Amino acid sequence: MIPPTNSAPPVAVQFPPKELKKECEDILSRYPTRMAACLPILLLAQKHYDNWVSPEVEAGVAEYLGVSDSHIRGLLTFYAMYNAKPAGRHEVWVCRTLTCMLRGAGKLRDTALGCAKAKTTGEVGEDGKFLVKDMECLGLCEVAPAVFVDGEAHVDVTPEKLTELMEACD
Ligand code: FES
Numbered sequence: 427m428i429p430p431t432n433s434a435p436p437v438a439v440q441f442p443p444k445e446l447k448k449e450c451e452d453i454l455s456r457y458p459t460r461m462a463a464c465l466p467i468l469l470l471a472q473k474h475y476d477n478w479v480s481p482e483v484e485a486g487v488a489e490y491l492g493v494s495d496s497h498i499r500g501l502l503t504f505y506a507m508y509n510a511k512p513a514g515r516h517e518v519w520v521c522r523t524l525t526c527m528l529r530g531a532g533k534l535r536d537t538a539l540g541c542a543k544a545k546t547t548g549e550v551g552e553d554g555k556f557l558v559k560d561m562e563c564l565g566l567c568e569v570a571p572a573v574f575v576d577g578e579a580h581v582d583v584t585p586e587k588l589t590e591l592m593e594a595c596d
Contacts, residue, residue, distance in 0.1 A: 435485070435495075436480075436481035436482045436484070436485045436495075437482055437485070438482060438485035438486040438488075438489050439482045439483050439485070439486035440486060441471065441483065441486030441487050441489065441490045442470075442471075442490065443474065445474070446470060446471075446474055449470060450467060450470065450490070453466045453467055453470070454467075460490075460491045460492050460493070461491060461492070461493050461497075463491065464487075464491055464493065464497070464498065464501055465501065465505070467487060467490070467491060468487060468498065468501060468502070468508060469507070469508075471483055471486075471487050472508060472509060476512070476513075477509060477513040477514075477515075477517065477557075478509035478510065478511060478512050478513045479498075479502055479508060479509065479510060481495075484498045484499060484502065484510075506519075506559060506561055506562070509557070512550065513550060513557040514542070514550045514551060514554055514555050514556040514557040515554065515555055515556075515595075516555060516556050516557070516575065516576050516592075516595045517556070517557050517558075517559065517574075517575075517576060517577075518538045518542065518556055518557070518558045518559070518573060518574070518575050518588075518592065519558075519559050519561040519564065519573060519574040519575075520534050520535045520538055520547075520558065520559070520560060520561065520571075520573050521561055521562070521563060521564045521566075521570070521571060521572050521573065522535070522560045522561065522562070523562050523563040523567075525563075525567040525570045525571075526563075526564075526567070526570040526571040526572060527571075528570075529570040529571045530571050530584070530585075531570070531571040533585050534571055534573060534583060534585060534588055535547065535558070535560070536585075537585040537588050537589060538556075538558040538573070538588060538592065539551075539558055541556065541588070541589055541592040541593070542555065542556035542557070542558050542592070543555075543556075544556065544557075544558055547559055547560045548560070555595070556592065556595070561574075564579070566579060566581050569581035569582055570582075571583050573588060573591075575591050575592070575595070576595070
């Protein structure tokens with residue numbers, strides 16, 4: 427017998443909030459269906475709600491786009507650029523694909539985790555400042571190793587340069 431659970435479904439936020447209404451409409455106008463606009467709308471929602479998509483936001487976006495919550499959940503958990511749990515104030519992506527690894531990305535990962543005071547990638551550091559993520563090829567192999575700090579690309583990165591970049595984040 428399946429034990430009863432007390433978990434009620436999340437209460438959907440009213441999405442989009444008025445600040446995002448126009449931008450959402452612009453995005454929707456560029457896609458043939460509402461479902462096709464899921465990825466950019468989710469990115470917009472994540473940016474607006476402290477860099478992560480809570481179950482309540484997930485439900486609000488699903489309602490707005492006329493898709494199931496599980497469809498949105500699938501996108502959130504499949505694509506590395508989304509956060510389905512609280513993220514730090516800053517996000518550092520370290521490429522872990524072959525070219526970058528051959529050019530020292532392993533040391534960059536250790537450096538990023540040290541600066542973030544985090545035990546592992548995908549977890550926010552103890553002071554809540556950084557989320558370090560392992561990413562697949564960032565498309566900058568010719569100038570490897572590459573990292574992104576808060577969405578900005580940095581190339582030919584050394585541990586010293588990464589430390590400087592992370593120390594500059596407030
Ligand atoms: S392998 Fe790192 S950017 Fe392509």
